Amino acid sequence: MRAKFLGKDPESLQGDSPTLFATDRTDRTTYIAQGWKVTDPQVLADVGPVPDHETLIEIPEDVLTFYARRYQQKEGDN
Template sequence: MRARLLEKDPESQVGQSPTLFATDRTDRRTCIAQGWIVTDPEALADVGPVPEGEAIIEIPEEVLKYYVRRYQEGEH
């Protein structure tokens, strides 16, 4: 599987950039998100148990808005 950069948080500092990538999977469309690891106990309690091999991350809304714009423009 390969990853292609879609959008990086424009307000992040160098080296601390929540980022969204597209993958080239052929069995389903997926993205890879790089973000801040959620450690807040209240947020983790709200989410509930996280299966092994998964993580809860936080990414800026602006990065997600980019994906919506891309999808609406038909760039799949």
């Protein structure tokens, strides 16, 4: 599997996250998100147990615009 850079939070400093990548999986469309680790106890309590092989990351709405842009481009290709 390969990951293609889509974009990064424009408000992040050089070398910081959050960043969004698209994968080239052929069985399903997936994204890799590099972001801030969620450590807020209230959020963790609200979400509930997270399996050891999973994690929660916080992604700013601005970063999701990169997903929206890619989605619109894919729709335009059809």
